[in-house]
Amino acid sequence: MAMHHNLYLVALSVIVAIQASYVGLYLALRISSAFALNRRLLIAASAITLAVGIWGMHFIGMLSMGMATEVDYLVLPTLLSFLLCVLVTGIAIFLASLRSPHLLAIAAGVMGLGITIMHYVGMIALNSSARMTYDPAYVVVSFVIAVTASGLALWLAFSADRRPPLFLCATFLGCAVSGMHYTAMEGTTFDFSLAAQSASTSFISSDTLAVIVSVVAFAISGIFMLTLVPKRPEGNRNSAGLKAGDDNADDFNDIGFDDTVAARPVDATTNALMDGVSANLLPIEKNGNRFHIAASEVISVHANAHYTYVFNGRDDLFCTLSITEIFERLPKPTFYRTHRSYIVNLAHVGQVKKSGDAAVAELDSPVRRTVPISRARVADLRQELATHQARKHSGIA
Template sequence: MFAGHNPYLVALSVAIAVLGGYTGFGLAARVRGASGARRRLLLAGAAGFLAVGIWTMHFIGVMAAPIPADATYLVLPTIVSFLICALVVGVSLFFVSVGEPSDGRVTASALLMGGGIVSMHYVGIHGLAGSFNIEHEHAMVVLAALIAVGAAYGGLRIFLARHVGRRLALSAVAFGLAVSGMHYTAMFGMHFRSAPELAHAAGGLVASPQVLALVVSLLCFVLAAGFLLFLVPEPRRREAPDMATADDGELPMSATDMLVAGAFATSNGHPLRPGQRVAAAPLGGLGQPRPVPASRMPVEGADGIHFIDVADVRGVRADAHYTLVHDGTRERMSPWSISEAETQLDPDLFLRVHRSHIVAIPHVSLVRKEGDGAVVELDGPAPHRVPVSRVKIAELKARLGLAGRKAHPPTGREY
């Protein structure tokens, strides 16, 4: 049964599953950083592309199988199979996109999605009509269900991790192989038994394999178009210049810098030449009181915004116009931008070591040179590492009391 599959259609079904996973989870990765109507559109688009990818892969796999020549497709079960897939995928993504999902909620969503994918498969299979009966091996049904739940759990973890670039591509390949593996495992345990008495027993609207092939071809085109559109980069919003975003050591001049420069020029009696800059005075300079650092940081929870003690914060990572806060155990989304976090956090305890990263100096447990920059490890139950840009190495070493120190002779590296 399994050996008689068309290898080209099998390869196409796997490719379609991968494309659907890449586009769907790529859109889903943007859901948690969006709000309002855009959030709903992204969630609907992610669920739609995942459902279309899974469902199209399924029916390409059915067409690849050596099914009886007189087989036709009942329209109602075929449509219902797609609706099941779209519903469970959409609901599962919604459950884990609200607030900070717990492991229990992710597991429950994976069970729902996996069960829905398996249901879609068997409802679609029993939409086949002809002079035959379909039988299934129970062991293969159970194994297919386990693979579907595993694929769903991995897919939801991809969604929560918000993979991009190469990691998203690798995750999509793994997801496509898992979903395809579920389908072909179930097909391996399926057998047709001749039943001539059922030749004209099919009731309701039916579609020929040619009609289904046209529908599947159209959906393949939709998936390919969505994949290509997803690869088009989004226009980047213009943001206020940020003192710590430049890795070349040149600091952009903000409105505050201009005011400070004007005061400096006036106090010294020398006007600035065009393009000339002066060092920006630290906050609290020029007679200004130093702002009081925040003692708590807001993070998103399942039921709203929570606040965590800044003493528990190990690092802050930029994520679009929001940030991800690591508390030593996990990352949680914060409505603060990376620039706002740098402004609000105590500069005596925190240092922006990269345009996308802020670290808590007291929690640095390891630092080592890597390429032109460096890497630091932050302590906690789940230690994690953060890159340090080249222009921030000297400041970081000074803050850690390492200025002027060299490495042991065997390594030849600093620190």
């Protein structure tokens, strides 16, 4: 069958893919600095947003085709293609968020494979209406497009030394989805000779259905953006132990970091712990068990509202102390307070990279993570890192 497309719906499908890619990547970039439940929510939201956009792009792309007869889409393959897309996209985003070059390459392959599998599983939904054959060359080319463009988008977003505008990264990912779909469709032949001729039973036109799908995709993205991206906190933004104005008030508000810390009084239990252990040990909790961690095992510390978490390179461990109390216990100058809500171990800072008007420190740990640096402290941190390296090479540290 010679195919022709509704160009307006083709354009709409590409817009849906780019928009979902933008929101999905926007949320994914916050995964490495999120903790506990918020981290899992960001992974899920990013995966669902991307999956809805990818699936929506393919569905609108199918609706843009002019078919020789009425087509019935089977529900089970259609739903299965969406669920596979959510699963595979979630895995790819999680791997990319770890910011490891090797894992990033795997993430690109997983993402491209997921997009391709989702497409061909979704095509099974047409089996009752048409017999389809695929040109192997187009199958291979569509897969290569999906992997290459996905890899470029993920690399630009997560690993490039100077990340370009996020819209450009999203455009590459949206083009990966769209390019894969339309290339695969070019190599698909439909045979409707065995299809039963039946009157249309659809109460919604293809154009209307495409608009509904796109509105749903935009709505889901908007909901996740409104609920998971924090806004600038109001009121007093100064935390205990920091001078007013030490950090810029708008640091990292544009990239979603929460820099509000509420210093908590030390209760009797904490006082007892402090009396019984050395100053370089921190009381932590994991799976309901309480124990202590040595300062040498601490890679970073993050205060999130009223809670403090100690990162040991693999896990985020809850600590009963405020971030100010923790900073007083940790040995200097090995530990540096990059931000009112963050402390890093200078021995585990891989590199400092510019991010907007400020910067982030990439941690050298089994689970890759970035830590925000207050704009006013970027130069000072670079100097501290240089001094730390000099002390290390001289054998002092």
